[in-house]
Amino acid sequence: MVEGLPWLVLRYSDMDWDWLVQNAKVADRQNRLGFVATLALQMAAKSTEPQRSRKLAEYVGVLDRSRLVREDTLCHDSLTEAERKWLRANRPAEAKHWNLLTDMKAESLPHASF
Numbered sequence: 001m002v003e004g005l006p007w008l009v010l011r012y013s014d015m016d017w018d019w020l021v022q023n024a025k026v027a028d029r030q031n032r033l034g035f036v037a038t039l040a041l042q043m044a045a046k047s048t049e050p051q052r053s054r055k056l057a058e059y060v061g062v063l064d065r066s067r068l069v070r071e072d073t074l075c076h077d078s079l080t081e082a083e084r085k086w087l088r089a090n091r092p093a094e095a096k097h098w099n100l101l102t103d104m105k106a107e108s109l110p111h112a113s114f
Helices: 002-011 017-026 030-044 050-064 081-090 093-097
Strands: none
Touching: 002 030, 002 050, 017 030, 017 050, 030 050, 030 093
16 A cells, blocks of 8 residues: 555645645654655656656655654654664665665556656
């Protein structure tokens, strides 16, 4: 299910980002949203609609300014310590930047082409 989130962000890049960012911050989930938006931005590079890329880049920047230092997971808070250790060593640069334990990459997503 979580693999579809970057596609949704890309597809609906004209959503109310101010509301979404505000509510992500209230729940301390801006890193998760920033990571998903970053993957959507990478997917948008293949799109023929540059306005999507501009909008996504703008809000990735907004989210980056409020990035949390605390490590988080993208979806499973119940990861074992062995899983956490493996993900720390093998996560992509984007996940490391957003302090998330995940191995999800834009090029691995089923909807990577828009």
